[in-house]
Amino acid sequence: MKAQPTEAQLIAGPDGAIELLIDAPEAPRGIALVCHPHPLFGGANTNKVAHTLARTLRDLGYVALRPNFRGVGKSEGTHDNGGAETEDMLAVLDWAHARWNLDAYRPTVLAGFSFGAFVQTRVAKRLREAGQAAKRLILVGTAAGFVEGARQYATEAVGPDSLVIHGSKDETVPLANVLAWAEPLDVPVVVVPGADHFFHGRLHCLKDIINRSSCECH
Numbered sequence: 001m002k003a004q005p006t007e008a009q010l011i012a013g014p015d016g017a018i019e020l021l022i023d024a025p026e027a028p029r030g031i032a033l034v035c036h037p038h039p040l041f042g043g044a045n046t047n048k049v050a051h052t053l054a055r056t057l058r059d060l061g062y063v064a065l066r067p068n069f070r071g072v073g074k075s076e077g078t079h080d081n082g083g084a085e086t087e088d089m090l091a092v093l094d095w096a097h098a099r100w101n102l103d104a105y106r107p108t109v110l111a112g113f114s115f116g117a118f119v120q121t122r123v124a125k126r127l128r129e130a131g132q133a134a135k136r137l138i139l140v141g142t143a144a145g146f147v148e149g150a151r152q153y154a155t156e157a158v159g160p161d162s163l164v165i166h167g168s169k170d171e172t173v174p175l176a177n178v179l180a181w182a183e184p185l186d187v188p189v190v191v192v193p194g195a196d197h198f199f200h201g202r203l204h205c206l207k208d209i210i211n212r213s214s215c216e217c218h
Helices: 048-059 083-099 115-129 175-185 203-216
Strands: 007-013 016-023 030-035 062-067 108-113 136-140 145-147 151-153 163-167 189-192
Touching: 007 083, 016 048, 016 083, 030 048, 030 083, 030 115, 048 062, 048 108, 048 136, 048 203, 062 083, 083 115, 108 115, 115 136, 136 203, 145 175, 163 175, 163 203, 175 189, 189 203
Parallel strands: 030 062, 030 108, 108 136, 136 163, 163 189
Antiparallel strands: 007 016, 016 062, 145 151
16 A cells, blocks of 8 residues: 655644644545653654554554644643643544544544553543544553653553553563553553563564554454
């Protein structure tokens, strides 16, 4: 499937502009929203895990949107620990479905890395409550529980069909945190042996896992 060149875009959000990178195939089958890691610790939409998620989903036929969270790059607004960020992401989805005229079936994939995964669990909850549940969640290095930097995350529940991927040697979010969050939800966790939080040298594993999971879901 032929891909379009990456597009940069500024759209109106609840508290100002939201900066986006857009990776689109020629004939999109749906929208994929990809969220980057924590903005106060250097996270941005150019993060290599977010980039890998976006390109993999684009190659699967989705318009992959990579917003910068508020306060990053040209995105306006102030960091809000996930609250206002959730509203921003919902605004991005509304804009995307209107632009690509996909409202009739709204096949949406939510993907996120670290803090971005935490935000996506909140976005998924809001979509479910609105009767517009996402087709799939892909959560990588999910921020859950007490993590490095004295941060605490009460990560929302997700369904057992979510794809949760974590590194066995994650030094930022211990694997035990994610297992403790996932266990009562009956959510499987795909563990990548030897992978750290940023999947150094293991990005190909993320792509392979997502591609295999996509094949199993069709």
